Amino acid sequence: xxxxxxxxxxxxxxxxxxxxxxxxxxxxxxxxxxxxxxxxxxxxxxxxxxxxxxxxxxxxxxxxxxxxxxxxxxxxxxxxxxxxxxxxxxxxxxxxxxxxxxxxxxxxxxxxxxxxxxxxxxxxxxxxxxxxxxxxxxxxxxxxxxxxxxxxxxxxxxxxxxxxxxxxxxxxxxxxxxxxxxxxxxxxxxxxxxxxxxxxxxxxxxxxxxxxxxxxxxxxxxxxxxxxxxxxxxxxxxxxxxxxxxxxxxxxxxxxxxxxxxxxxxxxxxxxxxxxxxxxxxxxxxxxxxxxxxxxxxxxxxxxxxxxxxxxxxxxxxxxxxxxxxxxxxxxxx
Amino acid sequence: xxxxxxxxxxxxxxxxxxxxxxxxxxxxxxxxxxxxxxxxxxxxxxxxxxxxxxxxxxxxxxxxxxxxxxxxxxxxxxxxxxxxxxxxxxxxxxxxxxxxxxxxxxxxxxxxxxxxxxxxxxxxxxxxxxxxxxxxxxxxxxxxxxxxxxxxxxxxxxxxxxxxxxxxxxxxxxxxxxxxxxxxxxxxxxxxxxxxxxxxxxxxxxxxxxxxxxxxxxxxxxxxxxxxxxxxxxxxxxxxxxxxxxxxxxxxxxxxxxxxxxxxxxxxxxxxxxxxxxxxxxxxxxxxxxxxxxxxxxxxxxxxxxxxxxxxxxxxxxxxxxxxxxxxxxxxxx
Numbered sequence: 001x002x003x004x005x006x007x008x009x010x011x012x013x014x015x016x017x018x019x020x021x022x023x024x025x026x027x028x029x030x031x032x033x034x035x036x037x038x039x040x041x042x043x044x045x046x047x048x049x050x051x052x053x054x055x056x057x058x059x060x061x062x063x064x065x066x067x068x069x070x071x072x073x074x075x076x077x078x079x080x081x082x083x084x085x086x087x088x089x090x091x092x093x094x095x096x097x098x099x100x101x102x103x104x105x106x107x108x109x110x111x112x113x114x115x116x117x118x119x120x121x122x123x124x125x126x127x128x129x130x131x132x133x134x135x136x137x138x139x140x141x142x143x144x145x146x147x148x149x150x151x152x153x154x155x156x157x158x159x160x161x162x163x164x165x166x167x168x169x170x171x172x173x174x175x176x177x178x179x180x181x182x183x184x185x186x187x188x189x190x191x192x193x194x195x196x197x198x199x200x201x202x203x204x205x206x207x208x209x210x211x212x213x214x215x216x217x218x219x220x221x222x223x224x225x226x227x228x229x230x231x232x233x234x235x236x237x238x239x240x241x242x243x244x245x246x247x248x249x250x251x252x253x254x255x256x257x258x259x260x261x262x263x264x265x266x267x268x269x270x271x272x273x274x275x276x277x278x279x280x281x282x283x284x285x286x287x288x289x290x291x292x293x294x295x296x297x298x299x300x301x302x303x304x305x306x307x308x309x310x311x312x313x314x315x316x317x318x319x320x321x322x323x324x325x326x327x328x329x330x331x332x333x334x
Numbered sequence: 335x336x337x338x339x340x341x342x343x344x345x346x347x348x349x350x351x352x353x354x355x356x357x358x359x360x361x362x363x364x365x366x367x368x369x370x371x372x373x374x375x376x377x378x379x380x381x382x383x384x385x386x387x388x389x390x391x392x393x394x395x396x397x398x399x400x401x402x403x404x405x406x407x408x409x410x411x412x413x414x415x416x417x418x419x420x421x422x423x424x425x426x427x428x429x430x431x432x433x434x435x436x437x438x439x440x441x442x443x444x445x446x447x448x449x450x451x452x453x454x455x456x457x458x459x460x461x462x463x464x465x466x467x468x469x470x471x472x473x474x475x476x477x478x479x480x481x482x483x484x485x486x487x488x489x490x491x492x493x494x495x496x497x498x499x500x501x502x503x504x505x506x507x508x509x510x511x512x513x514x515x516x517x518x519x520x521x522x523x524x525x526x527x528x529x530x531x532x533x534x535x536x537x538x539x540x541x542x543x544x545x546x547x548x549x550x551x552x553x554x555x556x557x558x559x560x561x562x563x564x565x566x567x568x569x570x571x572x573x574x575x576x577x578x579x580x581x582x583x584x585x586x587x588x589x590x591x592x593x594x595x596x597x598x599x600x601x602x603x604x605x606x607x608x609x610x611x612x613x614x615x616x617x618x619x620x621x622x623x624x625x626x627x628x629x630x631x632x633x634x635x636x637x638x639x640x641x642x643x644x645x646x647x648x649x650x651x652x653x654x655x656x657x658x659x660x661x662x663x664x665x666x667x668x
Contacts, residue, residue, distance in 0.1 A: 002437070003437065003438040003439075004434060004435050004436060004437055004438060005432050005433070005434055005435070005436045005438065005441060005466075006434035006435060007438075008438060013438070013441065013464055014464050016438070016442075017441060017442065017445045017464070018459070020442060020445040020446055020449050021428075021445055021448055021449040021452060021459040022449060022452050022453055022457070022458050022459065023458055023459050023460070024458070025458045027424070028425070028458055028460055031458075031460055031461075032459055032460055032461040032462065033461075037461065038425075038427070038460035038461040040424075040425055040460060040477075042376040042377065042379050042381055042479075043376065043377045043378055043379040044377055044378070045376050045377040045379070047376055047381070047477075049425070049427055049460060049461060049475075049477070050427070050461060051427035051428075051429050051461060051462050051463055051473070051475055052429065052463050053429035053430075053431055053463050053465050053467075053471065053473055055431055055465060055466070055467050055468075055471070057468070058431075058465060058466050058467065059465070090361070090374075091362070091372070091374055091383070093372070093383055093384070093385035093475050094355075094385075095385050095386065095387035095473055095475075096387075097387055097389055097392075097471070098339050099339070100338060100339050100340030101338050101339070101340060102338060102339045103336070103337065103338055104337040104338060104339065104341075104342060104347070104350075105337075107339065107347065107351060108350075108351065108354060111351045111354040111355055112354055114355055115354050115355040115356060118355060118356050119356055123356070124356050124357055124358070124359045124362055124365075125352070125355040125356065125357050125366055126357070126362055126365055126366055126372035126374060126383060127365075127366040127367075127371065127372040127383060127384060127385060128366065128385050129385055129386050129387050130347055130348050130351070131387050131389060131392060131393070132339075132389070132392050133387075133389050133392065133471075134389075134391070134468070134469065135468065137387065137389070137431070137467075137471060137473075139385070139387055139429055139471075139473035141383075141385055141427050141429075141475030143374075143381075143383070143477075145376075
């Protein structure tokens with residue numbers, strides 16, 4: 001009684017709501033709430049399915065992103081969920097809500113951004129819906145197929161595996177924070193944006209690591225998640241789903257160009273700020289569990305994209321089950 | 335320049351926007367904009383896919399529909415798209431947007447309504463997203479499989495086929511019009527709602543004709559569409575996609591219980607109003623092309639649901655191609 005969505009938060013709510021709907025069936029290999037995407041069996045094939053809803057004022061701000069940026073990102077965040085299963089995206093259903101006074105040009109640019117991202121990843125638009133709305137709403141459902149190694153879940157890590165991450169982190173969150181402060185007149189933020197154009201670009205046009213996810217899976221990576229909520233939180237999902245704790249070295253998490261400078265700028269304003277690379281989100285890099293014996297092969301497979309070892313999986317299951325205390329290792333260097 | 339979504343309308347816009355995105359590929363059997371749902375090839379199986387976006391204040395009004403009604407309907411309109419392909423719904427991706435101050439109870443009831451509709455149709459919820467929004471947004475993507483006769487498109491009608499419709503029409507649109515006027519203090523509207531409770535119920539809890547669509551397809555119906563925009567408009571889609579004109583008898587279109595009375599009520603307020611059964615929408619009955627030689631078999635297959643012959647397909651393709659004038663036959667009895 002009286003409890004609201006705001007009290008529970010997205011994660012608490014989803015698990016409570018999913019208890020109320022039918023979710024289990026023979027053909028459902030990976031169900032809802034468990035992973036980056038669902039996996040169902042269609043004949044002798046597996047199909048990966050995911051959906052994300054982007055709403056103006058919540059997920060994008062038209063002061064900072066052009067309509068084509070918004071379209072690019074709405075498709076890319078879904079592509080990233082399929083990349084994190086080691087899969088390849090195939091078909092998208094696109095539902096757009098827009099106010100009646102929206103210029104057709106704006107919608108055309110939105111579709112152009114979707115088309116750019118779709119062509120870059122080999123995605124076809126197979127259907128959808130266009131309806132009236134008070135603000136711009138972009139809802140994407142995306143279907144894909146797993147690679148030859150099968151779908152890679154979050155839960156496949158084994159004891160002794162290395163915790164690795166592709167690319168470098170923090171740029172998108174730093175970019176958004178700087179854009180917001182720059183809009184409010186912060187000259188230092190504007191200077192940083194001018195000096196490191198990759199920061200705003202990472203916020204506007206993230207890259208999904210489809211090739212890297214597939215190649216890593218084929219080379220032996222056995223648990224994967226994409227960085228959407230922030231590295232620390234997403235790495236934790238990987239540990240929890242695999243029911244193996246572990247440690248990581250926060251200083252080893254690779255910072256994207258300009259993130260160290262943006263961190264210093266932010267730290268001066270918020271003394272508890274540590275790094276956009278750890279808690280920022282929207283990076284769409286892949287975190288994965290890699291057995292030490294295939295580290296070299298996986299590194300070669302994802303090249304020229306960098307792969308960095310930032311921690312490991314250690315068996316502290318009991319502590320996890322008792323009080324979640326196993327996660328303390330996340331709060332400092334191991 | 336300066337043209338808005340409102341100027342073009344949903345249909346004009348979709349076709350223009352679809353020209354900008356990649357839509358064609360070997361595995362795409364039915365692409366976007368062409369039918370009730372898309373069809374793709376997954377290995378040796380076909381998969382039907384559809385998506386619909388429902389937005390508070392546009393597609394539902396919380397004064398007239400409970401949260402569980404909204405959930406029921408959001409899933410059912412997608413199920414109906416798959417029914418209109420002669421298919422069976424299997425898996426849904428559910429993306430919900432809601433204001434942070436939404437009571438958890440409201441979301442639980444929304445999910446309960448989705449669960450009721452899902453259980454009634456054998457649908458499993460396999461994934462989705464829950465995000466913040468200013469109003470309630472329910473976005474559903476639904477996957478299904480065709481029946482043994484394969485997917486039934488809108489374009490399969492042949493010359494001489496009969497134009498048939500399941501059930502009876504007009505209840506949902508009449509219900510909504512009466513609910514709105516009743517809310518504004520119209521005593522006659524309230525009396526009609528009390529006398530014919532099926533009218534408001536049809537608006538709140540539509541039924542998708544999954545069993546009927548499959549059975550009709552197996553018995554030989556060869557083109558199908560569901561009535562979402564209104565009988566006249568949806569029947570026209572069937573003729574256009576099949577590139578065959580034809581006529582229909584508007585008086586033969588079966589009126590649901592209370593619709594004749596609601597039409598009289600509406601006609602007194604709007605002299606051009608003809609019937610909620612012809613232009614109302616939201617009926618989710620199936621319109622189909624039935625070869626005369628299988629009419630008896632199709633009628634038996636959909637029973638106990640009624641099947642009514644309301645018109646036919648006649649070859650007037652040239653007139654259609656020249657100026658669309660072939661459609662005049664829709665405006666009056668043939």
